[in-house]
Amino acid sequence: MKIVMVFDGLQTGGIERVGADYARLLQELDHEIVIINLVPQLKQMEVDFTKECRIVQCRYPRKFAPEQYAQLIKRGILFKFAYPIVYSVLHVANIVYKLFCRRKHILREQYDLAIAFSGHFNDLTFVKYGFVRARKKMCWLHGSIMDYALISDGFLNLYQKIQNLVVLSDDYQGEVLLRNRQLKLNIHKIYNPSFISERKIDWAMVEKLQQQYGKFLLMVGRLAPDKDQRMLIRALEYLIGTYRFSEKLLLVGDGSMRDELEQYVNEHGLADQVIFAGNCDDVQNYYKAAYLFVHSSPAEGLPTTLIEALFYRLPIVSTDSRPGVPEILQKGKYGKIVPVGDWKSFGEAVYLMYKNEEVYQQMKNVGAERAQAFLPIQIKMELEKMIASIFEDIDNTVIAKS
Numbered sequence: 001m002k003i004v005m006v007f008d009g010l011q012t013g014g015i016e017r018v019g020a021d022y023a024r025l026l027q028e029l030d031h032e033i034v035i036i037n038l039v040p041q042l043k044q045m046e047v048d049f050t051k052e053c054r055i056v057q058c059r060y061p062r063k064f065a066p067e068q069y070a071q072l073i074k075r076g077i078l079f080k081f082a083y084p085i086v087y088s089v090l091h092v093a094n095i096v097y098k099l100f101c102r103r104k105h106i107l108r109e110q111y112d113l114a115i116a117f118s119g120h121f122n123d124l125t126f127v128k129y130g131f132v133r134a135r136k137k138m139c140w141l142h143g144s145i146m147d148y149a150l151i152s153d154g155f156l157n158l159y160q161k162i163q164n165l166v167v168l169s170d171d172y173q174g175e176v177l178l179r180n181r182q183l184k185l186n187i188h189k190i191y192n193p194s195f196i197s198e199r200k201i202d203w204a205m206v207e208k209l210q211q212q213y214g215k216f217l218l219m220v221g222r223l224a225p226d227k228d229q230r231m232l233i234r235a236l237e238y239l240i241g242t243y244r245f246s247e248k249l250l251l252v253g254d255g256s257m258r259d260e261l262e263q264y265v266n267e268h269g270l271a272d273q274v275i276f277a278g279n280c281d282d283v284q285n286y287y288k289a290a291y292l293f294v295h296s297s298p299a300e301g302l303p304t305t306l307i308e309a310l311f312y313r314l315p316i317v318s319t320d321s322r323p324g325v326p327e328i329l330q331k332g333k334y335g336k337i338v339p340v341g342d343w344k345s346f347g348e349a350v351y352l353m354y355k356n357e358e359v360y361q362q363m364k365n366v367g368a369e370r371a372q373a374f375l376p377i378q379i380k381m382e383l384e385k386m387i388a389s390i391f392e393d394i395d396n397t398v399i400a401k402s
């Protein structure tokens with residue numbers, strides 16, 4: 001089949017990395033893949049796609065998406081009347097702009113499937129309006145349908161037009177469909193694949209890390225407000241003050257919060273125990289060397305770092321970052337989950353893993369079992385089955401699968 005994947009920019013990020021992984025899997029299934037980038041100035045991740053992928057630049061700003069303004073109706077009576085006008089004007093503008101964009105040869109080609117992969121208003125609208133000709137349309141949700149419904153009713157309007165959805169979690173999906181009976185959707189739950197197992201371990205590096213840092217805690221992720229490493233550092237403070245905890249915390253990653261976090265660490269006398277490792281190309285060695293993986297985000301789609309930690313049989317303590325963490329750890333079966341922002345409970349969960357060898361080994365064993373669900377070969381089988389079902393001659397106006 002000929003498949004086009006539409007992205008809201010190809011900047012460095014989790015969605016884009018997952019997109020490159022899926023493009024690779026689709027090519028392994030003998031599909032021809034074309035990538036459309038709607039924000040041409042954001043193209044750092046182009047190199048992550050295989051050379052067989054054609055990448056096309058086609059500017060389409062989010063402000064052109066009518067459903068982006070759906071929340072206006074909640075601002076008062078004046079906005080309630082303004083929204084239909086805004087929608088009508090942008091609807092006409094999209095039809096005209098589509099004719100303009102169709103001058104590009106790539107947009108005149110016929111595709112079997114068009115996928116709005118970023119799941120943002122612009123790539124969803126681009127696919128909905130048929131800027132690319134395709135027999136079937138699909139949108140990729142990097143979370144659950146509930147997550148997007150809470151942001152805006154505009155997402156639900158777009159899903160109704162596109163009909164075929166992929167979700168990472170079916171958390172509260174039944175409630176959304178029950179409250180929006182007009183939605184007739186074909187929903188599939190598929191996890192993101194992880195190729196971390198393909199990376200070679202540098203055993204000398206692993207030994208060096210263990211000698212240097214001992215039985216250390218590891219977190220991998222951007223140093224940013226939405227990752228909340230400060231909560232993690234406060235949990236470590238609690239452990240030190242309550243149990244004289246002496247193990248180190250390694251933060252792999254960089255970002256806008258680094259200076260602020262380093263200042264906090266220095267002011268609280270934690271510089272010897274909190275290590276800022278920066279961005280690392282050999283993160284697999286850190287997973288292999290660590291004693292415990294920790295995750296502090298308030299909310300996540302399907303955090304890749306947790307999946308990677310499972311591959312290396314690394315026990316996990318995480319905040320209840322919805323929908324991804326409960327989905328991956330199956331509500332605590334495959335790792336310890338504590339309330340978001342609760343640094344004291346987090347510290348207690350970490351202490352339990354260090355002091356109770358039986359619990360630690362249990363989490364290590366079941367975690368390795370859970371990792372099998374994210375193997376590329378498993379995801380590829382599910383992907384192939386899903387695509388086949390979309391093109392079956394059945395009534396596509398009904399079914400909701402999870």
